[in-house]
Amino acid sequence: MKRTEEDDPRTLVTDGAGVDWRGSSTSSVTVTREERLREIYEESVRKPFIVAWSDSRTRLGLLIIGFYFLIALVAILGLWREPSTSQAPRYLMLFENMNYPLGTTASGTDLAALIIHSTPDILLMVTSGGLWATGIAVFVGTVAGYKGGSVGRVLMSISDFVMAIPGLPLVMILAITFNPKNPILLGIIININYWAGLGRSIHSQVLTIRENNYVEASRTMGVSTPRIILKDVVPNIMPYVTVNFVFAARYVVFASIGLFFLGVLPYSDQNWGVTLNFAYSGGALFSWSAAHWLLVPMVAIIGLSIGLILLGQGMDRVFNPRVRTRLAGESESTAAVDEKDTGMTEVL
Amino acid sequence: MSNYYVRRTARVFATIFAVATLTFGLIRLLPGGPFTQLRAQLLRQGVPASEVDARIANLQNINPNAPLWQQYLDYMSSVAQGNFGESISLGEPVALIIAEAVPWTVFVVLVSTILMFAFGIFLGSLQAYWEGSRFDKAFSGLSIALMSIPFYVVAVISLYVFAYQWGWLPTAGTVGASVEKELSIPFLLSALEHSILPIFSYTLGGIGGQALAMRGNSIQVLGNDYVRVARLRGLADRRIATRYVARNAILPMYTGFLLLLGFRLSGTVILEQIFSYTGLGYYMFAALKANDYPLMMATFLVITVALIVGVYIADLTYSKIDPRISAGGSDEAY
Numbered sequence: 001m002k003r004t005e006e007d008d009p010r011t012l013v014t015d016g017a018g019v020d021w022r023g024s025s026t027s028s029v030t031v032t033r034e035e036r037l038r039e040i041y042e043e044s045v046r047k048p049f050i051v052a053w054s055d056s057r058t059r060l061g062l063l064i065i066g067f068y069f070l071i072a073l074v075a076i077l078g079l080w081r082e083p084s085t086s087q088a089p090r091y092l093m094l095f096e097n098m099n100y101p102l103g104t105t106a107s108g109t110d111l112a113a114l115i116i117h118s119t120p121d122i123l124l125m126v127t128s129g130g131l132w133a134t135g136i137a138v139f140v141g142t143v144a145g146y147k148g149g150s151v152g153r154v155l156m157s158i159s160d161f162v163m164a165i166p167g168l169p170l171v172m173i174l175a176i177t178f179n180p181k182n183p184i185l186l187g188i189i190i191n192i193n194y195w196a197g198l199g200r201s202i203h204s205q206v207l208t209i210r211e212n213n214y215v216e217a218s219r220t221m222g223v224s225t226p227r228i229i230l231k232d233v234v235p236n237i238m239p240y241v242t243v244n245f246v247f248a249a250r251y252v253v254f255a256s257i258g259l260f261f262l263g264v265l266p267y268s269d270q271n272w273g274v275t276l277n278f279a280y281s282g283g284a285l286f287s288w289s290a291a292h293w294l295l296v297p298m299v300a301i302i303g304l305s306i307g308l309i310l311l312g313q314g315m316d317r318v319f320n321p322r323v324r325t326r327l328a329g330e331s332e333s334t335a336a337v338d339e340k341d342t343g344m345t346e347v348l
Numbered sequence: 349m350s351n352y353y354v355r356r357t358a359r360v361f362a363t364i365f366a367v368a369t370l371t372f373g374l375i376r377l378l379p380g381g382p383f384t385q386l387r388a389q390l391l392r393q394g395v396p397a398s399e400v401d402a403r404i405a406n407l408q409n410i411n412p413n414a415p416l417w418q419q420y421l422d423y424m425s426s427v428a429q430g431n432f433g434e435s436i437s438l439g440e441p442v443a444l445i446i447a448e449a450v451p452w453t454v455f456v457v458l459v460s461t462i463l464m465f466a467f468g469i470f471l472g473s474l475q476a477y478w479e480g481s482r483f484d485k486a487f488s489g490l491s492i493a494l495m496s497i498p499f500y501v502v503a504v505i506s507l508y509v510f511a512y513q514w515g516w517l518p519t520a521g522t523v524g525a526s527v528e529k530e531l532s533i534p535f536l537l538s539a540l541e542h543s544i545l546p547i548f549s550y551t552l553g554g555i556g557g558q559a560l561a562m563r564g565n566s567i568q569v570l571g572n573d574y575v576r577v578a579r580l581r582g583l584a585d586r587r588i589a590t591r592y593v594a595r596n597a598i599l600p601m602y603t604g605f606l607l608l609l610g611f612r613l614s615g616t617v618i619l620e621q622i623f624s625y626t627g628l629g630y631y632m633f634a635a636l637k638a639n640d641y642p643l644m645m646a647t648f649l650v651i652t653v654a655l656i657v658g659v660y661i662a663d664l665t666y667s668k669i670d671p672r673i674s675a676g677g678s679d680e681a682y
Contacts, residue, residue, distance in 0.1 A: 057492075157359070164363050164659065165370070166614035166651045172636055173374055173648070197607075254498040258618045261500060262633065280504060285512050294508065298501045305496035313492070 058314025064307030072120040083113035083270065103292045105278065109270075111296045118271030121183040122253070122304075129187030129194075129252035134245045137198035138237070142229045144199070145206025156203060163196035168255065172264045179266045186265065190255050191248060198244050202237055209236050239315075246312030250305050257301050272297040353664065360660050365424075367652045371645045372423050432646035437638035442646045445631060450650065452522050453620070453627030456543055457612050460550040465605055467551070468558020469598060475559065476566030476597075477589070487559065494556030499615070503549035503622045510545060518542050520624035546623045550612070558601070565597035572596075602669060606662035610655030 031039075052058040074080050085107040102112040144155035171190055180186045209215065210233065218228045259265045260273025267274050279293040426433070432442035471491075475484045511519040523538040569575065570593060578588050616629030624630070628647050635644035 160359070160659075161363055161366055164367060164652060164656045166648070166655055167611070168614045168617050169632055169648050169651060172617065172633075173644075176636065177374075250496075258498060258500050262618060262621055264633075264636070276504070285504075285508050288513070291508070294504060298505070301498060301501065302496050305498070306493065309492050309495050 052314060055314040057310045061307050061310030061312075061314060064303060065311060068119060068123060068304055068307065071116050072123050075117045075120050080116045081110060081113050083109050083117055085109050102296050105275075105282070105293050111275070111293065114270050114275050115272065115296060115300050118269060118275075121269075122256070122271060125183040125187035125190070125256060126249045126252045126304075127187070128184040129191040129256075130245045130249035132188045133191040133194040133198060133248040133251075134241055136195040137202055137244075138234065138241055140195065140199040141202025142206050142233050142237070145203040146210050146229050146233055147225070148207075148210075152203070156200070159196040159199045159203075162193045163200065165193055167193055168259070171255065171259065175259065175265050181266055181268055186256065187252055190252050190259075194248055194251060198248070202240070205237055205240065206233055209233055242315045243312045246308050246315060250308045250312075253301060253305050253308070257297075272300050356660065356663060360656055363656050364653055367656075368424060368427050368649060369420075371648055372420055374648075375641050375645060427649070432649075433642035435635070435640055435643040437635065437640040438643070442642050445643060446628070446646055446650055449626060449628045449631050449647075452543075452625060453613065453616050453629060456546050456550065456619070456625070456627065457609060457616060459543075460547045461554075461605065461609050461612055463547070463551045464554040465558055465601070467555045469562045469594075469601070471555070471559040472562025472564075473566050473589070473594060473597065475563040476570060476593075479563075479567055479570075484563075488563070491556035491559045494553055495560070497553050499549050499553045500618050500622060502552050503545070503619060506545050506549050507622065517545055522626055542625070546619055546625050550615070550619055554608075561601060561604070562597060565600055566593055569593050569596045599669065603662045603666055606658045610658035613651050613654050 052062065089104065089108060100110045100112065102110075102115065104110055105114075140155050140159055144152040144159075170193060174189050174192065175186075178185075178189065180189055212232075215228060215232045218232055223231075256265065257271075257273035257276070260267060260271060261276045261280070263274075263277055265273075270278070275297045276294065279290070279297070282293070283290065285294075430443055432446070434440065435442050435445055438445060471487055475487050478484050507519065510517045518541060522542050523535060575588065575592055578592050583592075613628070616627055617633050618629070619625070620627045620630035621633050628650060631643060632647035632651070634640070635647065
């Protein structure tokens with residue numbers, strides 16, 4: 001009853017009515033559209049943002065992710081030159097020539113251009129992979145957990161089976177089979193079986209949620225199953241899901257760059273992983289003078305995943321209703337406690 | 349309750365069966381199918397066209413002209429007997445290659461996962477003990493930083509620094525070329541020397557996540573009443589830390605350990621490639637590159653079976669270790 005209890009007093013204030021014992025469904029009729037919109041803005045944009053911003057980790061995470069989006073914007077708007085071979089002197093070091101601040105490769109390609117122009121695709125891939133994994137996991141976990149019985153058993157057997165298939169090797173085979181160049185499709189393929197572990201832990205959480213008395217009340221009132229799942233069950237697992245969205249996204253970063261690095265995934269333009277691969281096979285290992293060729297894509301990868309992890313750690317507070325209503329930064333984040341559940345999903 | 353164990357065991361076999369079927373399907377999904385490439389390759393090698401089909405049947409235990417269900421039955425029965433056919437690229441029985449590769453991979457994965465948990469638990473419990481201190485803050489930051497470094501980045505950097513630039517450790521392989529493959533001290537030393545870098549890079553990145561998990565668990569346990577009661581009883585700090593806190597905090601990580609073992613097996617595809625460490629993952633990748641379907645599918649199956657068994661053991665033993673958890677659970681349908 002966590003969320004609804006806290007929502008009710010607020011609706012009372014906004015419509016100015018007396019004691020509303022019939023529940024929020026009738027009170028919402030008297031609220032004008034403008035008030036509703038304002039409340040939605042207040043509830044889902046302003047407050048979460050204030051809470052998120054008050055935590056230094058989330059703030060840093062948001063800044064880092066924002067920076068990557070900025071880079072993506074630079075690439076989309078064409079504000080930086082396109083990468084091409086022999087566009088600059090070969091093997092320029094970091095900051096040696098400020099026209100090419102990140103240096104150049106053995107073929108005289110601007111490293112900064114390589115990194116910048118692959119950012120949009122990587123962000124697309126990461127987002128699609130994260131959405132896919134969490135979306136399927138939430139669907140399977142809530143339906144199986146709430147419905148229980150044979151539906152639950154079948155869904156859980158399917159996810160057990162999917163979980164048993166090793167991720168990276170399967171992705172490699174699928175990548176060679178389908179040869180996906182589209183970053184959105186690539187994100188989905190990389191996380192093709194990531195949802196299973198997550199779905200399993202959501203399932204076990206829903207098993208306890210469904211025993212709550214407000215869920216039982218909805219059921220006796222004859223509310224349809226999809227509505228119960230959407231309104232009563234999903235809000236409870238949202239914090240967990242968001243944190244895991246971030247972890248799924250990080251897995252996409254790690255796995256995709258790793259597979260690009262191996263040269264398994266198809267690519268049309270050089271991205272961070274392919275650059276790493278070229279540097280590795282292009283002899284950057286043997287000399288100090290080419291070390292930046294390896295380091296630049298590595299820093300790009302690590303930066304993005306630090307941003308994602310910080311965001312995931314702080315995200316927990318945003319969705320924790322107890323923290324949100326207080327709007328105060330006293331309570332300790334429990335993200336680290338949730339961490340133990342990520343043992344169910346793949347880690348690289 | 350015994351009914352649960354029977355069902356759970358049956359599911360292991362059902363899953364392995366399903367994955368074997370899936371691999372059969374995957375072979376047929378791959379571009380050009382399993383036979384086109386092989387046929388072209390055999391013809392290039394000068395095998396007469398009339399003998400090609402027989403050679404393929406010999407290599408893969410599948411008669412390419414038989415109907416699909418017949419191929420399926422042949423494939424499944426030979427897999428059940430542990431016969432994976434003959435590797436196309438290496439010209440050796442697949443079972444032999446795998447038997448040689450598995451110990452290396454198991455060694456690296458097992459040692460690195462144990463080290464990862466040991467360091468993680470140690471650091472995490474210290475952090476929880478001094479919660480909020482400068483040490484705790486510094487190591488939480490460090491843990492997050494470690495979590496964001498993929499193991500292959502650690503691998504490439506350590507290879508660059510320790511092997512190529514400073515030359516302290518070998519750059520590739522499982523043992524030195526001059527060392528006899530027998531159980532002797534030089535062999536063990538050489539194997540150890542070659543495994544340091546793979547184990548190091550596979551361990552380092554994982555420590556952060558485990559430390560954070562252990563820290564969270566310990567803080568939760570420390571807040572429990574029974575810990576306070578133990579303090580009131582005047583028990584020694586050491587006893588409280590090991591018997592009361594550590595035990596309960598490590599408990600939730602136990603399942604994670606077994607599952608991670610399985611998952612990390614598949615990560616060796618990248619790890620062993622970087623170090624040219626001839627384990628399971630190395631051969632899987634080599635087979636993929638060379639379109640060596642029998643070898644590829646066998647490595648895939650072996651990794652999968654390891655994963656399934658890991659989950660199975662985790663499921664079965666968890667209720668034994670933690671009596672609060674009962675196997676099975678309520679199953680009422682709504």
